[in-house]
Amino acid sequence: MKKTASLLVVLAALFTMSSTFSAEAPKFGADRHVAHGMACASCHGPDGKSPEYPDQETCLKCHQKDALIEKTKAIGPVNPHKAPHNGECTLCHLQHEAPVNYCAECHPQFKFNPN
Incomplete structure (x- = not known):
């Protein structure tokens, strides 16, 4: 210890x-x-x-999903925290590296800033 x-x-x-x-x-x-x-x-x-390695459950211990959805509701065209296949926080929020717009890998029109 x-x-x-x-x-x-x-x-x-x-x-x-x-x-x-x-x-x-x-x-x-x-x-x-x-x-x-x-x-x-x-x-x-x-x-x-x-x-x-932290997963979504680790993040959600402190960051409430509903609060994140509300905080990012104006981001468009789709709220990245309410996207149909959203689920793993560390896909965008890498913590020890610059964040990544994971959505843009398939949806280049989604210009999210994952900071």
């Missing part, structure tokens, strides 16, 4: 430092989570040596 806590402190420090070295560096979702006081274990589980 002590090693895991130490690892989480080091990872949080690295995320914080990486965002302060360059004002032009993109803010990834993981950076935003750390800025709000979340530890890596919140999404990746307690085992720092073998972290879990």
Whole structure:
């Protein structure tokens, strides 16, 4: 447990430092989570040596689906959080990489900004 806590402190420090070295560096979702006081274990589980890959259920523990649908209702032509085959948050919101407009892979007219 002590090693895991130490690892989480080091990872949080690295995320914080990486965002302060360059004002032009993109803010990834993981950076935003750390800025709000979340530890890596919140999404990746307690085992720092073998972290879990978060899925939609992980995200929905904090981000309520109905609230996301309401917040993004003006995005069009289709609300990406209410799309018929929406279901996995990490398809667009990668957290440790720049977000991706996954919808545009099949629907190039959907110009969503997944930030």
